[in-house]
Amino acid sequence: xxxxxAKPVDGPPWEQWIRAAEEPSRVPDLPxxxxxxxxxxxxxxxxxALLTATYLAELGAEVIKVEPPDGDPARRWGPPDASVxxxxxxxxxxxxxxxHVTLDLGxxxxxxxxxxxxxxxxxxxEGFAPGxxxxxxxxxxxxxxxxxxxxxxACSAWGQFGPKAKGQPAExxxxxxxxxxxxxxxxxxxxxxxxxxxxxxxxxxxxWGAVAxxxxxxxxxxxxxxxxxxxxxAEALMRYLEYTLxxxxxxxxTRGRTGLYEIAVFPYTFVPVKDGWAFIAxxxxxxxxxxxxxxxxxxxxxxxxxxxxxxRTQLENEVQLRDEIQKWSVNHTAEEILxxxxxxxxxxxxxxxxxNPPTRTLEEEHWWERGCFKxxxxxxxxxxxxxxxxxxxxxxxxxxxxxxxxxxxxxEHVLQKYFGRPTSGHTERR
Amino acid sequence: MAIxxxxxxxxxxxxxxxxxxxxxxxxxxxRVLDLSVIYFGPATADFLGELGAEVIKVEMPGQGDxxxxxxNASFFWKNVSVAFFCANHSKYHVGIDMHRSAGQxxxxxxxxxxxxxxxxxxxxxxxxxxxxxxxxxxxxxxxxIYVANTGFGQWGPFSRGRASYDGLAQAVSGLTAITGDGExxxxxxxxxxxxxxxxxxxxxxxxxxxWRDRTGEGQFVEMAQCEGLLRxxxxxxxxxxxxxxxxxxxxxxxxxxxxxxxxxxxDGYVALVAGTDGEFRSLCRLIGQARLAKDPxxxxxxxxxxxxxxxALEAVIGAWCARRTRAQVEAAARKAGIAAAPVMTAKDQIxxxxxxxxxxxxxxxxxxxxxxxxxxxxxxxxATPARIKWAGKPVGFHNDFxxxxxxxLDPERIRALYAEGAIGxxxxxxxxxxxxxxxxxxxxxx
Numbered sequence: 001x002x003x004x005x006a007k008p009v010d011g012p013p014w015e016q017w018i019r020a021a022e023e024p025s026r027v028p029d030l031p032x033x034x035x036x037x038x039x040x041x042x043x044x045x046x047x048x049a050l051l052t053a054t055y056l057a058e059l060g061a062e063v064i065k066v067e068p069p070d071g072d073p074a075r076r077w078g079p080p081d082a083s084v085x086x087x088x089x090x091x092x093x094x095x096x097x098x099x100h101v102t103l104d105l106g107x108x109x110x111x112x113x114x115x116x117x118x119x120x121x122x123x124x125x126e127g128f129a130p131g132x133x134x135x136x137x138x139x140x141x142x143x144x145x146x147x148x149x150x151x152x153x154a155c156s157a158w159g160q161f162g163p164k165a166k167g168q169p170a171e172x173x174x175x176x177x178x179x180x181x182x183x184x185x186x187x188x189x190x191x192x193x194x195x196x197x198x199x200x201x202x203x204x205x206x207x208w209g210a211v212a213x214x215x216x217x218x219x220x221x222x223x224x225x226x227x228x229x230x231x232x233x234a235e236a237l238m239r240y241l242e243y244t245l246x247x248x249x250x251x252x253x254t255r256g257r258t259g260l261y262e263i264a265v266f267p268y269t270f271v272p273v274k275d276g277w278a279f280i281a282x283x284x285x286x287x288x289x290x291x292x293x294x295x296x297x298x299x300x301x302x303x304x305x306x307x308x309x310x311x312r313t314q315l316e317n318e319v320q321l322r323d324e325i326q327k328w329s330v331n332h333t334a335e336e337i338l339x340x341x342x343x344x345x346x347x348x349x350x351x352x353x354x355x356n357p358p359t360r361t362l363e364e365e366h367w368w369e370r371g372c373f374k375x376x377x378x379x380x381x382x383x384x385x386x387x388x389x390x391x392x393x394x395x396x397x398x399x400x401x402x403x404x405x406x407x408x409x410x411x412e413h414v415l416q417k418y419f420g421r422p423t424s425g426h427t428e429r430r
Numbered sequence: 431m432a433i434x435x436x437x438x439x440x441x442x443x444x445x446x447x448x449x450x451x452x453x454x455x456x457x458x459x460x461r462v463l464d465l466s467v468i469y470f471g472p473a474t475a476d477f478l479g480e481l482g483a484e485v486i487k488v489e490m491p492g493q494g495d496x497x498x499x500x501x502n503a504s505f506f507w508k509n510v511s512v513a514f515f516c517a518n519h520s521k522y523h524v525g526i527d528m529h530r531s532a533g534q535x536x537x538x539x540x541x542x543x544x545x546x547x548x549x550x551x552x553x554x555x556x557x558x559x560x561x562x563x564x565x566x567x568x569x570x571x572x573x574x575i576y577v578a579n580t581g582f583g584q585w586g587p588f589s590r591g592r593a594s595y596d597g598l599a600q601a602v603s604g605l606t607a608i609t610g611d612g613e614x615x616x617x618x619x620x621x622x623x624x625x626x627x628x629x630x631x632x633x634x635x636x637x638x639x640x641w642r643d644r645t646g647e648g649q650f651v652e653m654a655q656c657e658g659l660l661r662x663x664x665x666x667x668x669x670x671x672x673x674x675x676x677x678x679x680x681x682x683x684x685x686x687x688x689x690x691x692x693x694x695x696x697d698g699y700v701a702l703v704a705g706t707d708g709e710f711r712s713l714c715r716l717i718g719q720a721r722l723a724k725d726p727x728x729x730x731x732x733x734x735x736x737x738x739x740x741x742a743l744e745a746v747i748g749a750w751c752a753r754r755t756r757a758q759v760e761a762a763a764r765k766a767g768i769a770a771a772p773v774m775t776a777k778d779q780i781x782x783x784x785x786x787x788x789x790x791x792x793x794x795x796x797x798x799x800x801x802x803x804x805x806x807x808x809x810x811x812x813a814t815p816a817r818i819k820w821a822g823k824p825v826g827f828h829n830d831f832x833x834x835x836x837x838x839l840d841p842e843r844i845r846a847l848y849a850e851g852a853i854g855x856x857x858x859x860x861x862x863x864x865x866x867x868x869x870x871x872x873x874x875x876x
């Protein structure tokens with residue numbers, strides 16, 4: 001150990017310094033990473049494409065959302081028992097920071113205006129059936145001739161190429177989860193597979209679409225050329241399945257559902273506690289030692305069934321070990337166990353936390369202090385509780401500027417800015 | 431308007447996988463110093479590497495990353511756990527002991543010549559314990575983008591003393607509480623919090639890189655995996671804010687689209703969704719129940735979602751699927767314009783011509799590990815395709831190459847660093863750390 005050679009830092013301790021550098025209330029005063037970019041959002045009833053543009057908008061891009069005169073069908077997506085101002089909550093939650101225009105792609109004038117916007121755009125995001133915009137003269141094949149710097153992100157279920165690309169149906173989260181392989185490995189082995197509760201494939205598709213778009217923009221700095229990007233929600237999630245394919249290749253073992261057990265690491269599971277359920281883990285040798293100490297069961301750390309990572313991940317041993325943990329955990333509240341975990345001096349560390357329903361998560365001060373949520377009073381939609389951008393950046397932090405706006409809300413502003421005058425061929429609303 | 435006849439042939443040419451390795455890489459010239467372990471950090475670096483960044487992965491000499499030893503005996507293959515490879519493609523592997531001052535000095539020198547540093551230590555550890563934190567490294571390299579991944583963040587009440595894994599993020603975010611149905615919680619089968627967090631982290635890095643391309647300025651970026659999953663719960667928070675309630679668990683159904691479900695076929699499960707009125711009418715015809723399309727219980731998306739109505743539909747669709755194979759359901763539904771997909775296993779995916787044609791199933795021949803089958807990069811880029819170049823390597827495999835070519839150290843200095851323990855390779859006989867049995871020096875870079 002030679003920490004004494006470390007060059008000390010002038011200034012406050014790290015936590016204090018970084019907290020000040022990331023102070024949420026300072027965000028509006030700082031520049032935005034992407035505020036030189038214009039993004040054309042042609043998502044239409046496609047959540048992954050919508051979210052791709054949302055991430056870019058949070059990071060500072062000017063996003064122009066083009067909707068048909070009667071609005072994006074996604075505006076009607078939400079739970080049946082709540083909506084605001086006629087908007088579905090799924091749309092209202094995520095269609096943020098945009099400029100909303102309505103243009104009818106079924107008319108020559110509407111298509112002319114989209115082309116005009118695409119000529120000036122850095123990024124275009126769409127989620128139509130593959131080839132659909134190409135058929136309207138608005139695909140990458142045509143638009144790249146008008147704007148060779150355009151980065152064109154196409155989102156779909158089976159992709160733009162490959163034997164199943166042609167004739168594919170619409171993209172849904174559930175079918176994406178099925179194709180990705182995630183559905184097959186979630187749930188109990190004796191029961192049907194279980195999907196992730198949110199539209200997770202759309203979030204995954206969007207992050208890959210935005211990652212690829214920004215990589216393409218970096219390449220464009222030197223090459224001067226844009227390109228086309230093809231992202232499916234299924235492959236977006238499939239990349240998250242760690243060793244599943246290699247395990248199949250290497251051992252012939254087809255990864256299946258293991259419920260609360262785990263084939264790679266253990267303990268790493270949910271257990272009942274006195275007041276609900278909780279996650280608990282300690283799978284490396286030092287961390288398992290810490291778990292046994294916290295449980296007051298040092299004998300388990302020496303038990304030949306559990307004393308190596310290899311032994312702990314034998315399924316029959318996992319069952320016995322989880323039973324031992326559960327016998328202890330049911331007698332304590334989550335808060336009591338967390339206090340024990342935090343008081344443990346080490347070596348090793350136990351990872352523990354309660355299984356929160358969302359309303360319980362919302363009661364925890366941590367997320368509010370860090371600005372993960374914000375309650376806003378919007379002039380159009382009223383009192384809204386929204387999740388905030390996730391990245392903390394000391395120089396160019398992302399931000400929420402406004403929630404969604406009605407279709408066509410910024411019609412005049414956008415047409416004036418890009419065409420110099422109000423233009424015909426559209427219906428203005430509001 | 432129709433889809434042009436030549437569209438798919440044109441698209442196939444833009445993305446032709448036969449030309450991937452001839453095309454340029456988007457992030458070529460960007461060097462990433464990866465100081466992280468397990469998945470959340472290493473995958474962040476890996477995703478940048480897939481897009482062309484040069485990634486130098488630093489591990490503790492001797493044992494290296496803990497993913498090298500995960501799993502039971504079935505995971506061990508060629509002397510390493512299969513869990514190691516998925517977050518460690520095409521990296522340069524160096525073994526540096528960061529506890530030693532000479533090791534810390536090497537990290538400083540590498541960071542001086544890097545564009546991005548990735549770490550996932552507890553907040554403040556690299557600064558306070560090793561002298562290589564953001565504030566120290568930016569003095570040496572103001573253009574540096576430093577990304578720190580944690581569970582709960584660099585600051586805030588939960589950031590103190592609390593470690594995190596994906597499973598914790600699933601639990602505390604509320605995602606588990608809205609997944610599945612019934613009393614016993616469902617643990618999502620993959621390490622979703624790590625992987626989703628890692629790709630979000632890579633996005634933060636790329637936004638910072640865009641800023642640096644414009645201004646020359648580096649910055650500190652942080653990503654917390656619990657916050658990543660919080661963000662990926664669509665309308666959960668808005669709903670809680672408006673109603674004061676938790677959204678109900680929907681199992682494999684959907685609050686918005688109905689019918690949506692997972693059905694048992696003769697050879698496994700299939701997922702099927704008919705989310706629009708048009709798709710629903712088409713589905714009724716397909717399953718020989720055209721009268722259901724006229725039934726007032728199923729007249730609109732809203733009425734089809736009502737629990738009793740959704741159950742009734744589920745029974746009819748389930749009966750139809752039960753008499754068919756997954757492939758029959760998928761093909762018939764596709765012809766009718768309805769989304770249906772087999773619940774695919776790893777075996778299904780490895781054998782799937784579509785995923786192979788798209789290189790989502792990526793087969794490659796590695797000089798050390800021979801034939802590998804892995805999941806290929808998710809996004810497909812026409813001009814600068816993402817790619818796998820080689821598989822993860824043993825601890826310290828590229829020590830000499832990196833120290834010579836990146837830092838310009840001479841062989842004598844490198845020998846001295848080995849002798850004092852500042853750098854090292856795998857420990858002989860240590861499971862997971864070294865090369866396969868019978869390795870004869872293949873793949874070593876001169």
